[in-house]
Amino acid sequence: MPLPDTMFCAQQIHIPPELPDVLKQFTKAAIRTQPADVLQWSAGYFSALSRGDPLPVKDRIEMPVATQKIDTGLTQGLLKVLHKQCSHKQYVELADLQQKWKNLCLPMENFQALLQLDPCEDKIEWIKFLALGCSMLGGSLNSSMKHLCEILTADPEGGPARIPFETFSYVYRYLSKMDSDIPEVDTESYLANLKDTVDSRKNGMIGLSDFFVLNRKV
Amino acid sequence: VASRLTDRTSPVMGTYTYTSRPRALPCQRRRYRDSIMQPAEEPMHYGNIMYDRRVIRGNTYALQTGPLPGQPDPTEVQRQQQAKRRALARKRAQEQLRPRTPEPVEGRKHVDVQTEIYLEEIADHVIEVDMECQTDAFLDRPPTPLFIPAKTGKDVATQILEGELFDFDLEVKPMLEVLVGKTIEQSLLEVMEEEELANLRASQHVYEELRNVELAEVQRLEEQERRHREEKERRKQQQWEVVYKHNETSQKVAARVFAQRYLEDLLPSVFGSLRDGGYFYDPIERDIEIGFLPWLMNEVDKTMEYSMVGRTVLDMLIREVVEKRLSMYERKEDQPPYVKPKDGLGGPGVKEEPLMDDEFHEQSTSQPQRPLSDSDSLQRTPSDGRYMENVSPQERKLMEEGEDEQTMRKTSGRELLQPRGDFEP
Numbered sequence: 272m273p274l275p276d277t278m279f280c281a282q283q284i285h286i287p288p289e290l291p292d293v294l295k296q297f298t299k300a301a302i303r304t305q306p307a308d309v310l311q312w313s314a315g316y317f318s319a320l321s322r323g324d325p326l327p328v329k330d331r332i333e334m335p336v337a338t339q340k341i342d343t344g345l346t347q348g349l350l351k352v353l354h355k356q357c358s359h360k361q362y363v364e365l366a367d368l369q370q371k372w373k374n375l376c377l378p379m380e381n382f383q384a385l386l387q388l389d390p391c392e393d394k395i396e397w398i399k400f401l402a403l404g405c406s407m408l409g410g411s412l413n414s415s416m417k418h419l420c421e422i423l424t425a426d427p428e429g430g431p432a433r434i435p436f437e438t439f440s441y442v443y444r445y446l447s448k449m450d451s452d453i454p455e456v457d458t459e460s461y462l463a464n465l466k467d468t469v470d471s472r473k474n475g476m477i478g479l480s481d482f483f484v485l486n487r488k489v
Numbered sequence: 490v491a492s493r494l495t496d497r498t499s500p501v502m503g504t505y506t507y508t509s510r511p512r513a514l515p516c517q518r519r520r521y522r523d524s525i526m527q528p529a530e531e532p533m534h535y536g537n538i539m540y541d542r543r544v545i546r547g548n549t550y551a552l553q554t555g556p557l558p559g560q561p562d563p564t565e566v567q568r569q570q571q572a573k574r575r576a577l578a579r580k581r582a583q584e585q586l587r588p589r590t591p592e593p594v595e596g597r598k599h600v601d602v603q604t605e606i607y608l609e610e611i612a613d614h615v616i617e618v619d620m621e622c623q624t625d626a627f628l629d630r631p632p633t634p635l636f637i638p639a640k641t642g643k644d645v646a647t648q649i650l651e652g653e654l655f656d657f658d659l660e661v662k663p664m665l666e667v668l669v670g671k672t673i674e675q676s677l678l679e680v681m682e683e684e685e686l687a688n689l690r691a692s693q694h695v696y697e698e699l700r701n702v703e704l705a706e707v708q709r710l711e712e713q714e715r716r717h718r719e720e721k722e723r724r725k726q727q728q729w730e731v732v733y734k735h736n737e738t739s740q741k742v743a744a745r746v747f748a749q750r751y752l753e754d755l756l757p758s759v760f761g762s763l764r765d766g767g768y769f770y771d772p773i774e775r776d777i778e779i780g781f782l783p784w785l786m787n788e789v790d791k792t793m794e795y796s797m798v799g800r801t802v803l804d805m806l807i808r809e810v811v812e813k814r815l816s817m818y819e820r821k822e823d824q825p826p827y828v829k830p831k832d833g834l835g836g837p838g839v840k841e842e843p844l845m846d847d848e849f850h851e852q853s854t855s856q857p858q859r860p861l862s863d864s865d866s867l868q869r870t871p872s873d874g875r876y877m878e879n880v881s882p883q884e885r886k887l888m889e890e891g892e893d894e895q896t897m898r899k900t901s902g903r904e905l906l907q908p909r910g911d912f913e914p
Binding site for chain 2: 298
């Protein structure tokens with residue numbers, strides 16, 4: 272409602288009833304996401320909100336890791352956010368992805384570095400980008416697979432992070448292809464072993480416990 | 490008057506007071522129409538109700554039924570009624586005598602007519618008109634008129650320029666403060682709460698995972714343990730069975746050996762006793778007994794029969810011959826009879842008879858011939874000897890043979906064949 276021409280008293284200032292709610296959601300998102308540049312991120316947030324896209328919000332609060340410029344600042348949470356935003360399409364435009372990357376206040380150098388690992392023209396397959404991001408998170412192949420499982424799973428947090436075996440094998444093959452150290456024979460045998468374990472369970476899902484053994488401290 | 494006597498006013502004090510003795514007030518409301526005959530005012534007589542004659546005192550079930558003193562007697566009533574009747578009759582009679590208007594002429598009728606200027610409808614029926622009257626329904630209390638006080642004071646005017654009265658930024662500041670502050674505070678709280686809940690849930694899940702893994706492990710171990718135990722049980726069972734079977738087998742073997750040895754002698758002794766008992770037969774002997782001897786007997790029988798038949802035939806021949814001789818003798822009865830050979834004939838004939846009788850007893854075929862033979866022999870004895878001579882050597886042979894035959898029943902067929910040989914030619 273546009274403001275009347277002359278206002279006489281404070282009571283005439285009309286606050287729309289949705290405003291407090293919107294503000295609250297925004298504040299909560301901001302607190303959870305902890306963006307480095309609030310303004311940039313807010314712009315991204317509201318544009319996504321106006322378009323009806325998934326919002327660049329982390330589900331769980333995660334304190335920002337990047338304190339210096341050397342560190343990538345890419346965390347599992349941020350990858351999850353990106354995944355939430357982009358996973359509905361198989362291919363994402365590079366420009367779009369770049370914009371989202373910026374909205375999360377991640378440094379552009381890292382983005383370029385990621386893209387250089389697997390160069391492509393305009394579009395990139397989202398799952399591949401995710402895989403590359405995971406590899407950037409963790410050092411080894413196993414740890415990147417673990418991150419991937421945790422990002423992709425539908426299970427509740429802390430539970431057995433299960434993803435379909437096809438996805439797992441696809442990503443595993445892709446990453447091992449990227450990494451020229453591991454021969455292909457090994458990959459295939461490893462996958463075959465895992466497949467036996469998975470088939471016995473009859474739901475086609477592979478969980479963390481199958482390939483990643485956490486050393487428990489006694 | 491009494492009231493006035495009781496009334497008194499206060500003594501000279503200045504205040505006004507009034508008192509009066511209580512008195513019975515007459516009824517103020519008029520119950521009946523003003524009657525013409527009644528006087529305007531009548532002094533109210535009141536008396537003590539206890540002594541009022543109108544009030545019945547005492548029991549009411551033994552009232553005097555006579556006329557009350559107030560009421561007239563019944564005779565009086567009757568007299569009054571009669572008087573009334575007489576008066577009525579007198580009045581009627583007088584009316585009749587009163588002159589009236591003459592009866593109307595033929596074809597005319599008397600009609601009452603009004604002769605006044607304005608006609609008036611004369612009817613017995615009184616015109617009645619119903620009129621109603623009612624007070625209005627309750628009206629609402631009319632609203633109170635606005636109280637507009639009279640105007641007091643002075644009128645003064647002023648003018649407000651734009652922007653003087655209201656500064657948006659200034660006004661909005663407290664609102665914004667509240668809005669933003671509350672929002673941030675609320676959202677912080679909520680985020681913290683959610684965070685805590687999510688952490689709890691996450692740890693719950695982790696714990697559940699661990700528990701599941703451990704449970705699986707425990708189950709696996711249990712399974713293993715159970716399988717081991719079962720295996721052990723089964724092996725033991727198998728061993729027991731083997732041992733048992735072994736025992737049984739050895740027992741069986743021992744029993745069999747013993748039985749065999751015990752019964753070793755049984756078989757020969759059994760066979761011996763049976764053989765002694767005659768249960769076993771020499772097959773050749775049996776064969777002879779079964780096959781040969783019956784045949785032999787048959788043959789013997791046959792031979793005997795032949796001899797019998799031969800004898801029978803011989804007997805018939807003899808009879809025929811005798812009959813012929815008899816007939817010849819009868820023809821030759823003219824000739825002297827022959828006596829000598831008769832005794833010899835008689836002897837052998839006598840001998841013959843019982844022998845032949847005996848023989849014929851044992852043969853069924855010659856039954857009817859016996860009496861004949863008897864008669865023949867009887868006949869023979871007195872008659873011919875010549876004939877008998879011819880026949881007698883043969884007869885004697887036969888007789889001898891017949892004698893021997895009885896003792897020779899069981900002998901061989903060679904002797905039997907002899908007579909047959911005699912007859913054959």
